[in-house]
Amino acid sequence: MVKPVAIIGQIVLYGAFAAFIGYFSTNPIYRQIPDDVALVKLSMSHLGSRECRKRSAEELAKLPPNMRAPLDCPRGRSDTRIVLELDDKPLYEVIMKPTGLSRDGVGTVYKRFELKSGSYKLAVKMNDNLVNPGFNFVKEAQITLKPAEILVIDFNPDRGGLFFQQGRATQH
Amino acid sequence: MSLHAALRGGAHSVFERSENLLDAFFGGADNPLRHLGALGLFFLWILVASGLYLYTVLDTSIEGVYGSISWLTQEQWYLGGVLRSLHRYASDAFVIVMFLHLLREWAYGRYHGFRLYSWVTGVPLIWLVFISGIGGYWIVWDRLAQFSAVATTELLDWLPIFDGVTARNFLAPDSINDRFFTVLVFIHIGVPLMLILGLWAHVNRISRVDYLPTRRVMLATLGAFLLLAAIKPAVSDAPADLSLAVNDARLDWFILFLHPLTDLTSAGAVWTLIFGATILLFALPFLPHPGRQPIAVVDAQNCNGCSRCHADCPYEAIVMAPHPEKRAHKIAVVDADLCAACGICAGSCPSSTPFRSQQRLVTGIDMPQLPVDALRRQLEARLAELSGGTRLVVFGCDRSADVGALAAPDTATLSLICAGMLPPSFVEYALRSGADGVVVAGCRDGGCEFRLGMEWTRERLTRRREPQLRQLVPLERIEVVPVARSEGRKLAAAVAEFRTRLESQGEVANRPPAYTRRNHG
Numbered sequence: 001m002v003k004p005v006a007i008i009g010q011i012v013l014y015g016a017f018a019a020f021i022g023y024f025s026t027n028p029i030y031r032q033i034p035d036d037v038a039l040v041k042l043s044m045s046h047l048g049s050r051e052c053r054k055r056s057a058e059e060l061a062k063l064p065p066n067m068r069a070p071l072d073c074p075r076g077r078s079d080t081r082i083v084l085e086l087d088d089k090p091l092y093e094v095i096m097k098p099t100g101l102s103r104d105g106v107g108t109v110y111k112r113f114e115l116k117s118g119s120y121k122l123a124v125k126m127n128d129n130l131v132n133p134g135f136n137f138v139k140e141a142q143i144t145l146k147p148a149e150i151l152v153i154d155f156n157p158d159r160g161g162l163f164f165q166q167g168r169a170t171q172h
Numbered sequence: 173m174s175l176h177a178a179l180r181g182g183a184h185s186v187f188e189r190s191e192n193l194l195d196a197f198f199g200g201a202d203n204p205l206r207h208l209g210a211l212g213l214f215f216l217w218i219l220v221a222s223g224l225y226l227y228t229v230l231d232t233s234i235e236g237v238y239g240s241i242s243w244l245t246q247e248q249w250y251l252g253g254v255l256r257s258l259h260r261y262a263s264d265a266f267v268i269v270m271f272l273h274l275l276r277e278w279a280y281g282r283y284h285g286f287r288l289y290s291w292v293t294g295v296p297l298i299w300l301v302f303i304s305g306i307g308g309y310w311i312v313w314d315r316l317a318q319f320s321a322v323a324t325t326e327l328l329d330w331l332p333i334f335d336g337v338t339a340r341n342f343l344a345p346d347s348i349n350d351r352f353f354t355v356l357v358f359i360h361i362g363v364p365l366m367l368i369l370g371l372w373a374h375v376n377r378i379s380r381v382d383y384l385p386t387r388r389v390m391l392a393t394l395g396a397f398l399l400l401a402a403i404k405p406a407v408s409d410a411p412a413d414l415s416l417a418v419n420d421a422r423l424d425w426f427i428l429f430l431h432p433l434t435d436l437t438s439a440g441a442v443w444t445l446i447f448g449a450t451i452l453l454f455a456l457p458f459l460p461h462p463g464r465q466p467i468a469v470v471d472a473q474n475c476n477g478c479s480r481c482h483a484d485c486p487y488e489a490i491v492m493a494p495h496p497e498k499r500a501h502k503i504a505v506v507d508a509d510l511c512a513a514c515g516i517c518a519g520s521c522p523s524s525t526p527f528r529s530q531q532r533l534v535t536g537i538d539m540p541q542l543p544v545d546a547l548r549r550q551l552e553a554r555l556a557e558l559s560g561g562t563r564l565v566v567f568g569c570d571r572s573a574d575v576g577a578l579a580a581p582d583t584a585t586l587s588l589i590c591a592g593m594l595p596p597s598f599v600e601y602a603l604r605s606g607a608d609g610v611v612v613a614g615c616r617d618g619g620c621e622f623r624l625g626m627e628w629t630r631e632r633l634t635r636r637r638e639p640q641l642r643q644l645v646p647l648e649r650i651e652v653v654p655v656a657r658s659e660g661r662k663l664a665a666a667v668a669e670f671r672t673r674l675e676s677q678g679e680v681a682n683r684p685p686a687y688t689r690r691n692h693g
Contacts, residue, residue, distance in 0.1 A: 043343050
């Protein structure tokens with residue numbers, strides 16, 4: 001092939017390679033969620049409760065002095081049940097299983113929900129000791145979600161148990 | 173034909189045609205498609221060099237990381253900004269050439285037998301490339317970084333070992349701290365170091381590795397990246413804000429394509445694809461393939477320990493060891509696992525000369541499936557049959573265009589395992605035994621099935637490499653034709669043109685002295 005033609009061909013091909021990279025390095029724009037949608041993220045890492053039994057005086061007396069703990073607690077933890085309700089309708093329900101061979105680790109859950117922006121009544125109920133009926137933690141609030149806003153549902157005993165977090169603000 | 177064989181055959185054809193097309197513009201030595209591995213290494217060095225500078229100005233605090241990169245891009249655009257763009261575009265190009273390299277080697281069937289080690293060591297590198305690439309986007313800590321971090325951890329959390337834990341790191345604005353970026357930078361430097369180590373292992377079993385493409389290719393690709401950096405500099409999105417979802421991600425589709433793929437399918441489907449593809453790539457060499465060809469065999473009596481086969485072997489399959497019978501001499505030893513059975517060693521052996529008078533020609537290192545003795549017998553038989561005006565001998569290569577189709581009363585053809593198997597003395601022998609010209613046909617430049625066969629043949633015939641073609645042989649009577657497997661017509665045209673040229677030179681011009689071998693037992 002005549003050299004100028006080869007040079008032009010090389011310029012075109014290297015240019016096409018660069019253009020290909022240049023375009024697909026940022027395009028097409030990916031829209032994961034529609035513009036008017038907000039996210040609710042349920043994310044918890046929680047150690048379930050356990051049912052402890054009070055040792056009697058006779059039982060304690062039989063134990064070596066250094067092992068006379070007043071409560072006899074099993075190693076395993078209870079499953080944790082979580083129920084989400086949106087505008088008084090069930091949205092999601094999950095049982096968090098304790099991790100570990102002895103079921104003594106934290107249970108975790110992570111779930112993302114897409115909701116149209118707007119106002120909702122959101123309720124979260126949690127029972128971390130399934131020996132007992134009902135829910136020992138409940139959080140209800142009227143929330144307003146703006147487009148693309150993220151609301152996090154989490155649990156932290158130091159922050160009052162269940163809480164909602166929108167932006168940097170926390171609702172207890 | 174199995175589906176796999178049909179797919180591979182189709183891909184082979186596509187690659188071969190594309191390479192031939194690009195040869196018209198670039199030539200074999202500069203054809204990027206023929207040097208994908210070297211090109212990838214060059215892009216990696218661009219990444220290392222640009223990355224080192226970016227690291228020096230990076231503030232790894234949560235407040236400072238975004239600002240330091242933005243400063244680099246906006247205020248120091250002429251250096252830091254350009255290097256940042258180079259870093260991004262070289263990483264994209266690296267991913268492209270990596271996958272093309274993988275596909276090409278598969279298409280050409282270069283993944284089993286003696287190539288097993290190179291193939292298997294290459295597979296984990298794909299993981300390292302994506303870990304480095306995805307992590308690199310997080311360091312910027314802009315909206316794209318946030319999107320990728322959340323999407324990646326959501327994907328990871330599908331695996332039972334994580335189980336919803338890692339995504340909690342990006343739950344809310346107060347979820348991450350300064351230490352995160354220190355760890356991230358550590359990973360973004362550590363994983364590429366592992367990649368470089370893995371690449372060393374990947375090419376460990378081949379000799380004369382193309383660590384870099386030609387200077388022209390390097391300058392051209394670097395120029396293309398610089399031009400791209402000037403036209404479309406890599407910039408950050410808005411700072412990450414974990415309280416807001418990212419609904420307009422300007423994705424780098426070469427590196428971050430797994431995120432939309434996860435949304436389109438599911439985390440389970442993507443992990444199935446990732447693990448399935450990895451297992452498939454590892455398993456590919458173990459699928460049924462044609463049996464290996466017999467490997468090179470050393471004859472202790474005829475090996476003089478010259479080391480030429482050791483120097484010429486493209487796969488480091490030959491080592492020199494003390495000769496068992498001759499004191500202070502060495503002998504070539506063939507590693508059966510590494511030998512490609514290409515015959516290049518037989519072509520390099522000084523004992524592979526047909527001028528030796530023994531009835532049975534035994535050389536120092538030879539191929540059992542096509543010994544040089546058989547080659548001499550075939551050549552002598554074909555020369556005896558030659559008739560007509562301008563008589564040619566065409567030496568071909570089994571991996572290149574079929575020379576058998578050119579056989580005619582005035583054209584003798586012999587196909588070798590590789591053109592590199594041809595000792596130059598056979599060319600002289602043909603010309604002194606009745607041939608008017610010799611054509612050596614082999615793979616296109618840069619496309620040799622056994623990497624260096626055509627290169628060594630050219631150098632031997634032009635007296636730049638041992639064993640050299642002797643001075644008494646006129647180079648005008650030799651034509652080297654690089655052709656791909658599908659280019660039979662091109663070869664025929666080249667042979668016809670060569671014949672016409674020889675005829676125009678006249679009968680007696682530059683003819684080497686005639687020779688007739690005397691047989692000895």
